[in-house]
Amino acid sequence: MEAQLNTARREHTKAVVALRQSSRQTAKEREREQELQRLQEEHRRKETEELQRKLREAERDKNLLMTTIRQEGLLSQYKKTRSAALQTSSALAEQPQPARPAGKSQAVGPSAKPSSKESLCSVLEDLQALSVAVIDSGETSSEEEEDRGL
Numbered sequence: 424m425e426a427q428l429n430t431a432r433r434e435h436t437k438a439v440v441a442l443r444q445s446s447r448q449t450a451k452e453r454e455r456e457q458e459l460q461r462l463q464e465e466h467r468r469k470e471t472e473e474l475q476r477k478l479r480e481a482e483r484d485k486n487l488l489m490t491t492i493r494q495e496g497l498l499s500q501y502k503k504t505r506s507a508a509l510q511t512s513s514a515l516a517e518q519p520q521p522a523r524p525a526g527k528s529q530a531v532g533p534s535a536k537p538s539s540k541e542s543l544c545s546v547l548e549d550l551q552a553l554s555v556a557v558i559d560s561g562e563t564s565s566e567e568e569e570d571r572g573l
Contacts, residue, residue: 515542
């Protein structure tokens with residue numbers, strides 16, 4: 424009977440040791456997971472802050488550019504030129520296409536080229552006018568800045 428008691432005590436001691444070891448291992452794993460989660464959260468927070476900073480910088484740059492464009496009067500000029508180009512292109516799209524006889528080929532004849540050539544010329548002229556205006560306003564503003572510096 425004493426031998427059985429000693430065997431039971433040894434088994435109980437082994438079970439207690441295994442349980443304590445398992446408990447320590449579980450606690451270590453839990454700590455590792457918490458540390459990993461904390462690091463990931465910190466990384467996410469830093470990344471979010473960096474993205475928000477970049478967004479603020481982009482917004483500030485956009486606002487600065489828009490203010491500069493408004494001050495130079497380029498925005499209204501651009502809108503006018505752009506709307507004229509859009510009206511020209513929409514007018515070309517709305518023009519009825521002449522019906523072609525069934526026996527003739529579908530190739531574009533020389534009569535169709537002048538209208539597209541004219542529209543391209545008008546768009547090029549608009550672009551050139553806008554470019555000249557931008558260059559002129561840039562020269563004017565740089566001259567004004569030089570005058571202020573003297």
